[in-house]
Amino acid sequence: MSFEKEIQRRRTFGIISHPDAGKTTLTEKLLLFGGAIQEAGAVKNNKIKKGATSDFMEIERQRGISVATSVLAFIYRDKKINILDTPGHKDFAEDTFRTLTAVDSVIVVIDVAKGVEEQTKKLVEVCRMRKIPIIVFINKMDREGKDAFDLLDEVEQQLGLRVTPLSFPIGMGYDFKGIYNIYEKNINLFSGDNKRNIEDVIAFDTINNPELEKIIGTKAATDLRENLELVHGVYPEFDREEYLAGNLQPVFFGSALNNFGVRELLDCFVDIAPTPRPKMAEERLVKANEKGFTGFVFKIHANMDPKHRDRLAFIKIVSGTFERNTPYLHVRHNKKLKFSSPNAFFAEKKEIVDISYPGDIVGLHDTGNFKIGDTLTEGENLHYKGIPSFSPEHFRYINNADPLKSKQLFKGIDQLMDEGVAQLFTLELNGRKVIGTVGALQYEVIQYRLEHEYGAKCTYENFPVYKACWVAPKDPKNDEFKEFKRVKQKFLAKDKRGQLVFLADSQFSLQMTQQKYPSVILKFTSEFE
Numbered sequence: 001m002s003f004e005k006e007i008q009r010r011r012t013f014g015i016i017s018h019p020d021a022g023k024t025t026l027t028e029k030l031l032l033f034g035g036a037i038q039e040a041g042a043v044k045n046n047k048i049k050k051g052a053t054s055d056f057m058e059i060e061r062q063r064g065i066s067v068a069t070s071v072l073a074f075i076y077r078d079k080k081i082n083i084l085d086t087p088g089h090k091d092f093a094e095d096t097f098r099t100l101t102a103v104d105s106v107i108v109v110i111d112v113a114k115g116v117e118e119q120t121k122k123l124v125e126v127c128r129m130r131k132i133p134i135i136v137f138i139n140k141m142d143r144e145g146k147d148a149f150d151l152l153d154e155v156e157q158q159l160g161l162r163v164t165p166l167s168f169p170i171g172m173g174y175d176f177k178g179i180y181n182i183y184e185k186n187i188n189l190f191s192g193d194n195k196r197n198i199e200d201v202i203a204f205d206t207i208n209n210p211e212l213e214k215i216i217g218t219k220a221a222t223d224l225r226e227n228l229e230l231v232h233g234v235y236p237e238f239d240r241e242e243y244l245a246g247n248l249q250p251v252f253f254g255s256a257l258n259n260f261g262v263r264e265l266l267d268c269f270v271d272i273a274p275t276p277r278p279k280m281a282e283e284r285l286v287k288a289n290e291k292g293f294t295g296f297v298f299k300i301h302a303n304m305d306p307k308h309r310d311r312l313a314f315i316k317i318v319s320g321t322f323e324r325n326t327p328y329l330h331v332r333h334n335k336k337l338k339f340s341s342p343n344a345f346f347a348e349k350k351e352i353v354d355i356s357y358p359g360d361i362v363g364l365h366d367t368g369n370f371k372i373g374d375t376l377t378e379g380e381n382l383h384y385k386g387i388p389s390f391s392p393e394h395f396r397y398i399n400n401a402d403p404l405k406s407k408q409l410f411k412g413i414d415q416l417m418d419e420g421v422a423q424l425f426t427l428e429l430n431g432r433k434v435i436g437t438v439g440a441l442q443y444e445v446i447q448y449r450l451e452h453e454y455g456a457k458c459t460y461e462n463f464p465v466y467k468a469c470w471v472a473p474k475d476p477k478n479d480e481f482k483e484f485k486r487v488k489q490k491f492l493a494k495d496k497r498g499q500l501v502f503l504a505d506s507q508f509s510l511q512m513t514q515q516k517y518p519s520v521i522l523k524f525t526s527e528f529e
C-alpha cells in the first residue's frame with residue numbers, strides 16, 4: 001500500500017469522559033466490532049477500580065497491565081484505528097491532558113442521567129482550545145435520564161460546543177424503542193424488555209413513510225417526527241469541514257453496555273474522523289504526508305520489574321515513516337539514536353514492527369534518554385510544542401529519609417519527573433525540593449517507587465500552596481520585576497526546566513501580587529520547551 005494510502009486509512013483518537021459514564025464499556029464494544037478482542041470484560045479488568053483512591057498497590061498492578069492498554073489498535077472496514085487510552089481517574093488528569101496532544105480526534109461519552117460532569121468539562125475545554133474534532137456519545141439510553149433536547153442544550157452551554165445530532169432516540173429507559181439514525185436515514189429497533197439485542201435495522205428514506213406507525217406505534221411515530229422537525233429547525237446541518245475544524249460536534253445516542261448505537265457511531269466515525277492531522281512545531285507546521293520522519297514523546301511508562309529499569313517511551317508519528325534500526329535525531333540531545341525493537345500496539349498485545357506510519361504510536365525502549373515532549377526527526381532541528389503543564393493541586397516538601405542514599409533519591413526523583421508522574425519545584429531561598437501533584441495518590445506512588453525501583457527512602461512535609469504560576473515578566477530588567485523577586489523570594493521556585501514559578505499560598509495573595517506587579521505576568525500553564 002502506498003505511503004499516502006497508509007495515512008488516509010489511519011484514525012487515531014481518544015475517548016474521554018467523567019469516570020463511570022461508560023468509556024471502558026464503549027472501548028470494549030468498539031474492539032469487539034473490530035474483532036480485536038473476542039469477549040467482553042477484556043478491557044474492563046485493566047481499569048483502575050473505583051475507590052482505589054489510596055490503594056497504591058492496586059495502582060502499581062494497574063500500571064503493569066496498562067502498558068498493554070495504552071494504545072488499542074484494530075482494523076475496521078480496512079481502516080487502522082488507534083485508540084489512545086486516557087485514564088479516567090482524576091488523579092491522573094495530567095496524563096490525559098498529555099495524551100490529548102497525540103490524538104487527532106476524540107469521542108466524549110456522557111451519561112444520559114448525569115449529563116455534563118466535572119471531568120468532562122475540563123477535558124473538553126482542552127480539546128476545544130486545540131480545535132480537536134469532537135464527537136459526543138450520549139450513553140445509557142436504556143435507563144431513565146434527561147430529555148434529549150435538554151441534554152443537547154446542556155452540552156452546548158456547559159461544554160461550549162455547537163452540536164448537531166446525527167441520531168435521535170425513540171423513547172428512553174423502559175420505553176426506549178430504538179434510534180433513528182439521521183446520518184444513515186434508518187431506524188434501529190431495540191428488542192425485548194432486557195433491551196439487549198438489536199432486533200432490526202430498517203431503512204427509511206423519508207420519515208413520513210406510514211410504515212413508521214406500524215413499527216414503533218402511533219405515539220412514538222408522531223413524537224419522532226416532531227422531534228426530528230425540531231432537530232432540523234434548531235440545529236445546523238452536519239458539515240464535515242466544520243466538524244474537522246472543531247466548530248461543530250455531531251452527537252450520537254446509544255447504550256454501550258447493550259451494544260446499541262455503537263456500530264452507528266463507529267461507522268460514522270470511520271467516515272468522518274480526521275486522518276493524521278498536521279502538527280505545529282516551533283519552527284513550522286508539519287504535515288503528515290511529508291516524507292521525512294518526525295514524531296514526539298507524549299508518554300513514558302516505567303518498567304514494573306525493578307531489575308530492568310528501562311522504560312517505554314510512547315512516540316506519536318507526525319510525518320514520514322518510522323523504521324526499525326534507522327538512526328533518528330533526538331533533537332534535545334542533538335544525538336542520533338537507533339531502535340532495534342520498536343513496539344507497535346494491538347488490542348491485547350504489543351509486538352516489534354519494522355515500519356510505522358503517521359498517526360501510529362510506537363513504544364521505544366529507553367534507558368533514560370527521553371523526556372515527555374521530546375522530538376525525534378530524520379535530522380531536522382525541529383521542536384514540537386504544546387505539551388502543557390498545569391498547576392498541581394497538592395504540594396509537599398520531599399525529604400531524604402536515608403542520608404546514605406541521597407544519590408539514588410535524586411536520580412529516582414529526576415526520572416519519575418521525566419515520566420511526568422509529578423512536578424518538581426526547587427525553592428529559590430533554600431534549595432528545598434517540593435513535589436506538586438494532581439492527586440494525593442501520587443505521593444504514595446512516588447514513595448513506593450523510590451523505594452522499590454531506586455532503593456531510596458523519602459518522607460513528606462506539608463507545604464501549603466494554593467497555586468503554582470509560571471512567571472513571565474514583560475521586562476525582566478525593570479525595577480518592578482526586581483522588586484517582585486525580592487519581596488516574594490520566599491514564594492519563588494524553579495521548575496524542572498529552570499523556569500521561574502510563583503507559589504501563591506492563597507487566592508488572596510495571588511490577587512494582591514497580580515495587582516501590585518502588573519508587569520509580571522503570572523501564567524497558569526506552562527508549555528514544555
Ligand code: G4P
Nearest residue numbers: 017019020021022023024025088139140143255256257258
Ligand atoms: P468508565 O470507564 O467511564 O468509568 O465507565 P464504565 O465503562 O466502567 O461503566 C461504568 C458503569 O456503567 C458500569 O457498571 C457499566 O456496566 C455501566 N454502563 C456502561 N454503559 C452502560 C449502558 O449503556 N447502560 C447501562 N445501564 N449501564 C452502562 P458498574 O456496575 O459500575 O460496573 P460493572 O459491574 O458492570 O462492571
